[in-house]
Amino acid sequence: MKWGKLLKPLVLATMIFGLIGVLAGCGKTSQPPAAQSSSEEFKEIKIGLLNSMTGAFAPAGGLAGYRGQQIAIDMINEKGGVLGKYKVVPVAADAQSNPDIAIREAERLINVERVPVIAGVFSSAIAVPVAQLCERSKTIFWIHIAISDAVVKSKHQQYVFRPQPMGSQWGTGTVDFINSNYKLFGVSSPADLKVAILHEDGPYGVSCAAGNEERIKKYGMNLVLKQSYSVDIKDMTPIITKLKAAEPDVIFHTGYFPDLVLFFRQARELGLKTKAILGHGAGHAALPEIGEQVGKDVVQYVFNIDPPPAQIIDPKKLAPGLGDLNAELLKRVKEKYNTDNPATHYTQGFVHTWILLDKVLPLAIEKYGGVTPDAIRKACLDLDIPEGGTGEGYGVKFAPPEDEYAGQNLRAFPTVMQWVDGKWRIVWPENLISAEPVLPLPKDSPFAK
Numbered sequence: 001m002k003w004g005k006l007l008k009p010l011v012l013a014t015m016i017f018g019l020i021g022v023l024a025g026c027g028k029t030s031q032p033p034a035a036q037s038s039s040e041e042f043k044e045i046k047i048g049l050l051n052s053m054t055g056a057f058a059p060a061g062g063l064a065g066y067r068g069q070q071i072a073i074d075m076i077n078e079k080g081g082v083l084g085k086y087k088v089v090p091v092a093a094d095a096q097s098n099p100d101i102a103i104r105e106a107e108r109l110i111n112v113e114r115v116p117v118i119a120g121v122f123s124s125a126i127a128v129p130v131a132q133l134c135e136r137s138k139t140i141f142w143i144h145i146a147i148s149d150a151v152v153k154s155k156h157q158q159y160v161f162r163p164q165p166m167g168s169q170w171g172t173g174t175v176d177f178i179n180s181n182y183k184l185f186g187v188s189s190p191a192d193l194k195v196a197i198l199h200e201d202g203p204y205g206v207s208c209a210a211g212n213e214e215r216i217k218k219y220g221m222n223l224v225l226k227q228s229y230s231v232d233i234k235d236m237t238p239i240i241t242k243l244k245a246a247e248p249d250v251i252f253h254t255g256y257f258p259d260l261v262l263f264f265r266q267a268r269e270l271g272l273k274t275k276a277i278l279g280h281g282a283g284h285a286a287l288p289e290i291g292e293q294v295g296k297d298v299v300q301y302v303f304n305i306d307p308p309p310a311q312i313i314d315p316k317k318l319a320p321g322l323g324d325l326n327a328e329l330l331k332r333v334k335e336k337y338n339t340d341n342p343a344t345h346y347t348q349g350f351v352h353t354w355i356l357l358d359k360v361l362p363l364a365i366e367k368y369g370g371v372t373p374d375a376i377r378k379a380c381l382d383l384d385i386p387e388g389g390t391g392e393g394y395g396v397k398f399a400p401p402e403d404e405y406a407g408q409n410l411r412a413f414p415t416v417m418q419w420v421d422g423k424w425r426i427v428w429p430e431n432l433i434s435a436e437p438v439l440p441l442p443k444d445s446p447f448a449k
Contacts, residue, residue, distance in 0.1 A: 045082055045361065045371050046089045047073075048109035050120035050130065055097025056231070060257035060283045061345035062097065062122035065145045068349025069119060071332050075325075076357045083362050091115055095126055102126040103133060110137050116373050117142055119353060122282075122345070123256075124148030124167070124204035131160045140376045144352035145345060147281060148203035149210075149405075156406045159373060161380045161398055163352045163390075165307065165412035166405070167204060170280040171211020173305050174252055177416045177428040177437075178276070179219045184439040185249060185275060189220075196225040196248035198239065198263075200255050208254040208280040224248050231256055236266045244272055249440070254280040257290070264294045273449045275440035278303040278416075285344045287419045296422075301438050301445050303427070305414045307351075307392040309344040312417070312424050312434060319389045325354065326391050341423070351391035359383060359396075380407075387411060393432060 049069055052062030073088050081087040091113045095102035102121065109115050110133075117140040121127050127146035134141035135157045143151065143162040147170060152162060175195075182190045197212045199205035205228065216223050224246040227239055240263075243251065251274050255263065260283035283290065284304040291299040310330055315323020329350045333342045360379050361371060367382070368375035385396040395411035416428035418437055425435035441448040 042086065042370070044087045044089045046091055046113060046115045047356075048106075048113060048115040048118040048120075049090050049092045050095055050102065050106055050109065050118050051092075052097040052102075052122050052126070053092075053094045055095075056256060056258050057095075057097040057123050057126075059289060060122070060286055061145060061281075061343060062095075064343050064345035065120070065122050065349035066092070067333070067337065068329070068346040068351075069144065069353040071329055071336075071346075072350045072353035072357060074332075075328065076354075082357055083365060086361075086365070088357060095121060095123075097123065099123075099126050099129055103129055106130050106133050110134070110139050116140060116371050116376060117356070119144060119356065121146050123202075124151060124207070125202040127151045128203050131155070131157065135159050138373050140373050140380075142352070142356050145348050146204070148207045150203040150207060152399075152405050152408050154404055156401050156403075158401050158406070159377055160407045161409075162407060163355050163396055163409045163412060164348065165394075165414045166408055167207025167280075168211035168214075169412075170254075170305050170414055171208040171213075171252070172215045173211075173414055173416060173428070174278040174280065174303070175212055175215035175219065175221070177303075177305075178250055178278070179215070179221075180428070181437060181439055184437070191220040191222065193250060194222045194224045194246070194248045195250045195252065196227070196243060196246055197223065198225075198227050198229075198243070198251060198253045198255075200231045200259060201228040202231060204282065205254040209252075212252045229259070231259055233259055233262065236263050237270065240267050240270050240272055243267075243274075244270065247273075249275045251277045252280070253277060253284070255283050257283040257286060260284065260286075261290055261293050264290060264298050268294070268298055268446050272447055274447055275449055276303065277441075277447065278305070280304070281306045281344075281414070288341060288343075288422070295446075297444065298446055299419055301418060301420060301441055303416055303418050303437075304424075305416045306344045307348055307394075307412075308415050308417060308426055308432070309342060309424060310347040310350075310391065311341065312426055313391070313393060314432070314434065317388060317393060317432065318391065322389075322391050326351075329391075347391065355383075355385075355390060355396060359385065385411070 051066035093105035119142040122145045124146040141160045147167040199209040287299040310326035364375040364379035387395045399405045417424045427437040
């Protein structure tokens with residue numbers, strides 16, 4: 001009886017300590033993957049590069065963005081790595097222009113490769129679910145191209161950061177540009193302009209279209225048509241027929257690559273007429289490639305809003321040394337990919353990756369002791385780069401978690417460019433202008449009224 005009384009507390013204590021051990025073990029497995037923690041404990045920094053290197057998004061900018069990333073990594077490693085001593089080891093993953101595949105690849109990077117950072121992606125339709133996955137997994141998602149507001153708006157995420165401007169700025173920017181130049185159309189006020197919005201129906205297109213519509217209402221322009229479509233559309237005849245009937249002076253269009261090729265080809269065949277066509281990044285950044293498929297005269301004088309490609313940025317408007325970095329990017333793109341006019345996505349991939357490697361990671365190591373997701377997160381929130389302090393011409397200051405746009409670079413902005421005689425020319429905003437816009441479309445354009 002005495003032994004029974006003694007054993008009961010012992011058994012109970014054993015059970016309690018066992019339960020505590022089980023719970024502790026469960027707690028360990030629910031934590032994010034182990035990452036490098038102290039600057040004394042690692043010699044290399046693994047970074048996941050998630051991009052659409054194949055599929056429909058690859059020619060629109062996914063592949064170019066990846067190439068820009070890789071050039072930035074090569075240049076950092078040639079200097080000895082981050083802070084001159086920590087080699088960057090990229091782990092590439094192909095999203096194949098498919099959100100489901102992108103999720104699986106992101107999970108592999110997090111759980112198998114155990115990277116503290118995933119850097120990408122091109123498509124907003126991919127960025128939205130990957131951002132949610134990274135947030136749950138407490139892994140940094142560094143977005144270098146995708147622009148949809150939906151990636152960050154009202155999410156209050158702590159591990160998602162975007163140095164890139166956001167989609168609504170694309171949509172508002174093109175309308176701001178037209179508003180500042182409405183007199184070139186021969187009208188007395190913006191209200192005299194008939195405008196149309198055409199967009200793919202994913203997060204990216206919706207963000208840009210929302211920005212378009214908000215500014216159109218603000219300036220009192222006459223919105224005669226707003227039309228969405230699926231990115232895998234096979235025939236745009238019904239849409240172009242509607243556009244012809246609406247007779248817009250200006251078309252604001254958001255699309256990727258195959259759909260833009262289809263639009264321009266069928267618009268020409270069906271005799272669409274207008275006075276200006278403005279695109280919003282993605283496929284419109286690839287106008288040279290689209291021109292090869294539909295005719296160079298078809299894309300002549302078309303506008304696009306985006307961060308500008310390095311070759312048209314005035315180095316005098318950048319902080320010292322950044323012009324040389326951009327020049328080195330262009331030199332390497334020429335050597336590796338034989339192009340003199342690389343799409344803006346090369347520059348976006350390069351510049352935004354350079355910010356991560358040259359600014360964020362050194363701060364994480366020196367101030368917060370390593371490259372864990374939490375150390376990188378704190379470094380991101382500390383980052384304070386003034387205008388002109390990046391290769392794209394803008395600064396960097398990320399919105400804090402309590403902000404509606406948590407993780408968004410509040411100092412980023414896109415520029416309006418026009419494709420003329422095989423070159424991009426910056427036509428807006430005022431502080432970056434390199435040429436005056438050609439408005440309305442001149443007679444040598446197949447779309448001119």
